[in-house]
Amino acid sequence: MRVLVFGKTGQVATELARFDGVTCLGRDQADLTDPGTCEAIIAETDADAVINAAAYTAVDKAEDDRDTAMIVNAMAPTAMAAAAAARDLPFVHISTDYVFAGGGTTPWRPEDKTGPLGVYGQSKLGGERGVTGAGGRHAILRTSWVFSAHGNNFAKTMLRLGAERDSLSIVGDQIGGPTPARDIAAACMTMAQALKEDATKTGTYHFSGAPDVSWADFAREIFAQAALAVDVTDISTSDYPTPAARPLNSRLDCSTTAATFGIERPDWRTGLASVLADLNRA
Numbered sequence: 420m421r422v423l424v425f426g427k428t429g430q431v432a433t434e435l436a437r438f439d440g441v442t443c444l445g446r447d448q449a450d451l452t453d454p455g456t457c458e459a460i461i462a463e464t465d466a467d468a469v470i471n472a473a474a475y476t477a478v479d480k481a482e483d484d485r486d487t488a489m490i491v492n493a494m495a496p497t498a499m500a501a502a503a504a505a506r507d508l509p510f511v512h513i514s515t516d517y518v519f520a521g522g523g524t525t526p527w528r529p530e531d532k533t534g535p536l537g538v539y540g541q542s543k544l545g546g547e548r549g550v551t552g553a554g555g556r557h558a559i560l561r562t563s564w565v566f567s568a569h570g571n572n573f574a575k576t577m578l579r580l581g582a583e584r585d586s587l588s589i590v591g592d593q594i595g596g597p598t599p600a601r602d603i604a605a606a607c608m609t610m611a612q613a614l615k616e617d618a619t620k621t622g623t624y625h626f627s628g629a630p631d632v633s634w635a636d637f638a639r640e641i642f643a644q645a646a647l648a649v650d651v652t653d654i655s656t657s658d659y660p661t662p663a664a665r666p667l668n669s670r671l672d673c674s675t676t677a678a679t680f681g682i683e684r685p686d687w688r689t690g691l692a693s694v695l696a697d698l699n700r701a
Contacts, residue, residue: 423466426473430567434604451491454498461502468509468611479662481538492542497549504555509614516563518544521666528672529623537663556618558610563627567600568697581647591635591653595669596627599690625671628687
């Protein structure tokens with residue numbers, strides 16, 4: 420299967436590039452601030468499926484850069500989905516837990532009411548609605564707390580800080596499932612193939628690593644696996660104010676993904692060990 424991927428240097432796109440038959444497009448080839456260009460690329464592609472792994476992910480910056488976030492996260496995916504639908508190509512779009520308000524402690528189901536707290540979440544929700552509205556065969560894959568050996572992410576930040584300090588204060592009241600980018604990439608490929616064979620699998624799905632933990636406990640496991648002696652103190656979200664509000668509850672119910680595609684939640688601790696191995700080899 421030939422797959423066209425929007426995104427090249429991001430965490431998931433880097434992992435998708437490992438698969439045979441995948442062509443990844445960077446900003447120089449597909450600028451998401453120009454949705455028309457993205458649409459034209461799909462109109463001319465010889466790929467069998469399209470995956471959008473590109474996004475505006477600067478959560479705090481988005482609060483002051485709403486227009487760009489909306490173009491990249493809402494308008495561009497909408498244009499991509501319309502072009503894919505016109506050619507009956509499967510379209511897989513990566514979204515986020517930030518489309519939810521993050522209250523309570525119950526894992527969010529795909530059909531639960533959305534309520535983003537900031538511009539980033541609003542822009543991603545706009546993209547979801549555009550993809551759904553295009554009417555083609557598609558899968559919207561909401562995920563959370565992505566990490567890998569590439570780019571900027573929590574795991575790599577903790578490794579850097581852990582090498583410099585012997586104690587850190589980390590938020591302990593935000594709970595979610597850290598998700599290895601490699602597993603997200605594999606899930607996207609599985610879904611694209613399944614959609615190619617069966618359009619009735621179109622819909623919105625959730626995918627995150629297990630078990631659910633706090634950022635503080637995620638950090639503790641990172642330090643344990645990396646053999647770094649760092650004392651972690653839990654703090655509340657209110658003790659660490661940011662321009663954009665973060666959801667306290669990022670738990671995702673992934674049962675529909677497992678039932679429809681046979682994709683189970685990955686153990687992020689195993690994924691973390693693989694990331695550390697990759698970084699040690701680098």
